[in-house]
Amino acid sequence: MLKALLSLVLAATPVPAVTPLSLPPPTGPARIGTVTAHLIDRSRPDPWVATEKNRELMVSIWYPARTVRGHQRADWVSPGIAARINPPGSPYALPVTHGHLGAPPAAGRHPVILYSPGFGLERTSGTTLVEDLAGHGYVVVTIDHTHDAGLVEFPDGRIATGAVAPPASPGEEEKLLEKVLDVRVRDTRFVLDQLGRMPLAATMDLSRVGMFGASMGGATAAGVMHADRRVRAGINLDGSVVGPVLGSKLNRPFLLFGSDSHGEQDETWTRLWDRLRGPRYRLEIAGSAHLSFTDHQALLPQLGLPAEQVEPVVGTIGAHRSIAIQRTYVRAFFDRHLRQRGGGLLDRPSPRYPEVTFQP
Template identity: 40%
Template sequence: MAGTHDITRGTDGPAAARRTVPRLELPRPTGRHAVGVRTAHLVDDGREDPFRPGRARELMAQLWYPARAGAGQVPGRYVSDALSPLVVDGWEEEPGASGLPHGTAAEVLVHGAADAPPAPDARGCPLVLLSPGHARYRAELTALGEDLASRGFLVASLDHPSDAAGVEFPDGRIVPYREPDGLADGDTGDLSGRYLAVRAADLSFARARLSGPGFWWHALLDPSRSGVAGHSLGGAAAAEAMRLDPGFTAGANLDGTPYGDVLRTGLERPFLLCRYTPDDPGFPEETQAREQLWSVLRGPRHQLLVSGGGHGSATDLDALAGPLGYRAFTDAEDYDFALGSLPGGRGVEITRACAGGFFEQYLTGGQDFLEALPPEVTVVG
């Protein structure tokens, strides 16, 4: 990852205000397959968008899959030029605090080849859906998604419009993040609960659509094996989606506070709680929610704690923070919460080992993933 290059600010500053940004590249996938990447526009004609009444619910998905390796393939893009400013703004506590050009996120180098043909031996692949954190973006889980694809999974990371930093559709529309005034069905529950119900429905719809016979990768897929994982709010949504949709075989929550009806009903299928931050005495309700979910998980269940981790250690920020100079423009307490004390990139490695090993065990019949946990990980349940 050595080397630097200049990223032009474009309209957000004069050339003299450019900042030289180190090369930004995500860690290489660890599996045996090359990785391909495509996007998909998914429209749920049977569901009105609760944040945009009168329109069908639309989603955008980033798709990673085992691909045929070949010369001359063009790498995919992390995010588009249009979305890059929204991502950069999300990295900053105060607008402009980092001095990063607004095009910085579009320059992140990934390892998936755009529209690469599937690997010839890619057959019977399980599907894994990923859901990012609240007000984040689907590409933030690229390091995990690419790694799962290199291990033989079909992977889809979803943007949840109006709950994402921004979602760009094929016709050029961009739906920015916004807090809703209320849902179309008149729900008066808490704001997080409103997002949770919509996300869970998004995940269930996407699983059905991506597993259907009309989708392009259907010949590669084993529709009987599907996993779901998410970070933060996405982790809570993963559990709730499993409650609603028996088509999900296994699920994982990456440092998300669980809530929703799943705390009452529980689950009978394999579930992983991977915690990167210890219990906070200032927020006892989060500890109580985690304990409540744990008590109603009746299938194979695993709870792991990552020593030295932060809330964002499961995301791409873990690998990008160093080159971005994230520590310099982030409050020390906020930095510690976000990334903890792990060396840059180590959180991604740990996440790949834990989540990847979990899904290999429960979706492909692999070895007991607890036998190969990184040293920073403790089994707490």
């Protein structure tokens, strides 16, 4: 999506002046470190490309840092992906994150949150929310679901592209989505298995694990919670739900957090809501749209495109307000259910956030 819109800008700008795009600064007190890891699951072949004998994944870990002195800020995407989505001649420079490469972790063991992106999107697409959580004392692990994501760059420079074939007929769509979900759940559980063996394991409290994701990533959070009790709390950001969780009784905390039209149009939310047996929350943000819950909310308004191109994607709500609301409620949920602290923000509507409605 961002690549397509950048291409529109490039085509309409004959002599561009390069303008840097930016992500909003995190609100937490902690400085942020980040590292990437290449994980290989030798127990299974790649489910989308038959010639690949092992399932390969890329993850990033975002964490509170003891110091960031001498550690440069990480780019939003890796160099090979940057060259593909923002080629030479573009009037924009892609963002730099607020995470510092390889910075030493802060003392202590911190709750862990997993992040899964939407179908076709990369692990970087939720950076605005991810690094804010890290700045408030969480370790956040973002996962690329290879060949489901549009672009995944490995340390040797290989770039894996999307390889999920569209369904052969409309009747096959649900079966395909169930396979996508199953692969993602397996990916996530493998990542969970590996966390205790990573160099940053000492900074992770793996007895306090949550998960969130946008769109299909939100369905993945629910699917992982159904399959794996290590994940104690989850959030679905505007994603339809698929898979076995719709027939189960999920007894751990879950938040459905969506755009103001999503819940009314998606019967899978009603089905899941009726099956939730733990603490449950269903919130909507007025004026938001499906990709409001990704970095597109921050970046698309900076491109100078007409409203008729931007508003269907990220809504009419202002970017700063939308992001502030999402950060506040996502953090309040994990603070309550992974740290057993926080106020009553999730209990009732707040006059500070009139855009947020609580659904029965």
